[in-house]
Amino acid sequence: EFFSSTDELRNLVKNDQKLLSSLKELSKELERTNLYVKKILNNIKDEHILMTKDVDSYIFNPLNAFSLIKRLTHDVDSIQQSLEFTKKITAKLEEIKLPESELSGAVEGIYRLQNAYELKTEDFVRGIIQNKRYRRELLPSDLIVLAKEMRKFDAKYTNDYFKVAKELSLKYDQHTRLSFLEELFEIYNSTSKYDEAVDVLDEILKINPSFPKYEETRMNIELLSLFNNQNDQMEAIEDPYLLEGSHYTNPKEGMIYSKACRQELKKSIHETSQLHCRYISKTFFTKIAPFKFVEANLDPYIGIYLDVISEKEIESLKTLARENLHRAEVLGFNKTTRVSRVRVAQLSWPDEWKHTIFQTLNNRVNDMTGLNMKTSERWQIQNYGIGGFYGAHHDYADVGQIFGGDTGNRIATTLLYLSDVEKGGGTVFPLLRIYVPPVKGTAVFWYNLSSSGDRGTLYLKSVEFIECLICLLILEYLTRHAACPVLIGSKWVANKWIREYGQESARPCDLTPKLTDEKYFLRLYDLKDYGIDA
C-alpha cells in the first residue's frame, strides 16, 4: 500500500519512470507496427479486389492460390508477431499498475484535507494551498478522475470538481475540450443531473453542431428532468472498508477535532496563565542536563519536552522502521485489531534488542518522566500518508478492550516527533483545546490514567473504569486526542506507551478521589462551547 505512507510513496518514483519509458517504447513500436500493417493491408486489398472480380480464374491460377494461402498463413502470423512486441510492453505496464484502492485512498485523503482545513476546490486544483502556490493546476482529465472518485465521499466536492473542470477546459484545444465535455455529459446524464447535462450539451453543440442525435437527446433530457428532482445525494457506498470506521469518531467530536486542527480552539487566558515552562529532571543524571519542558495541561497532566532526540538518532529510527512498515490498525474488542479508515498511516514495532538506540531512548524517557520502563511497550514508529491522520481516540484500553503483555493498562504516552511537517499534522486534544505542533525532536507526554479515582466516575458510559491491584486508576477521558491530517510534508512519529505495573513508587496514588458526574460528560460535546453552530 502506498497512499497510507508518504515514505512508501517515494518508492513510486521508479514506477513512474518505468511508465514513461514503456510508453516511449510502446509509441515507437506502434508506429512501426502501423506502417507494417498498412503495407500488408494495401497488398491484400489489391489482391482481394483482383480476386473478387473473377473468383474462379483467380483461384485456378496456382500463383494466385499460393498468394491467397500465403496471406492467410504467413501474413496473419507476421501481423500477430509484430503485435507480440507491443504485448510485451503492455505486460510491463501490468507490473507497475496499482490496485484501484490506491486511487480511492488518495482521493479520500484529499477529501479529508479539504474538510479539515476548509480548502476551497477552486484554489486547491490550481495548486494553491493556504495562500501558497505549490504546483500548476491539474488537467481537466485528472479532475474528472478525481471528481468521479470523490462521489464515494462527498457530493458537494464532487460538484465543485466537475464545475471547476468545466471552467478549466475552456483553455484547452477544441478536440481535448470536446472529449472532456462528452465524458462530463455522460456522467451528468447517468447520474440524473439533467440540468447540468443540458448545459454541457449546449456547450458541445457550440463546438460540434453535428453532435449525434443532439435534438433528440436534449428533448429526452428535458422531459426526464421534469420528473426528477435534482438530488445531491452521494453515490451509495458499498465497499465495506469505506463503510467501516466512519463511526469510530462521533460526528460532533469530528467537528470539534477539525476546528482544533485549524488551531481555532484556544484555552482561556485564565487557563493558560496557570501553565508554566521550566527545566525538569527526574533522575540523578539529568540534574546537570535537565530537559526543557512546557506544560500544556494540568489535569489530566500533559506536557511538551523540547530537544529530546538528535538528528542521528532520528535517522536510525526511520531506517529501522523502514524494514517493516505496514498499514496501521486500530484496537477492536477482545484483543482484535483491524485496518480502519480512521487511521491512515503505516508503522513498525522493531524488536528492541536489534539496536542499542532503543535502550538509550528508554533511559531517556525514564530521565524525562521518572517512570519505570521495564513494563513499557516496544517503540512504535509511524509515518502518515496522503491526508494521513488518526481520528479522535484514547490510548488506554477501554472496558472490553485488552492489550497484550499482562502489565496493566497504558498509564502514560510519550509521543516523539521525528520530522517537521510543512503544513498540518499537529496533534490535538480537542476536549482540552490543545494543539501541539509537530516539531522535530520534541515529545509530548501525558497520563492516560488518573492517579486516583472513585467509582463515582462510572457515570461515563456507565462502566468506563478499570481496577488495578494497588488502587483504582480511572481512565482519563479528556485525553482523547487525534493526529490532524498531513497537508504538506511527511510526518514521522514514535510512540512509547508506558504501562501501569511497576509505577507504584514512581507515581503513587493520590488520596483525594477525582469525582465527576454525568452532567459533566454530557457537557463535553456541547458544540456551542466550541463556537460551532449546530
Ligand SMILES: O=C(O)CCC(=O)C(=O)O
Ligand atoms: O501522530 C500523532 O500526532 C498522534 C499519534 C497517536 O495518537 C497514536 O499513535 O496513538
Ligand SMILES: [Fe+2]
Ligand atoms: Fe494516540
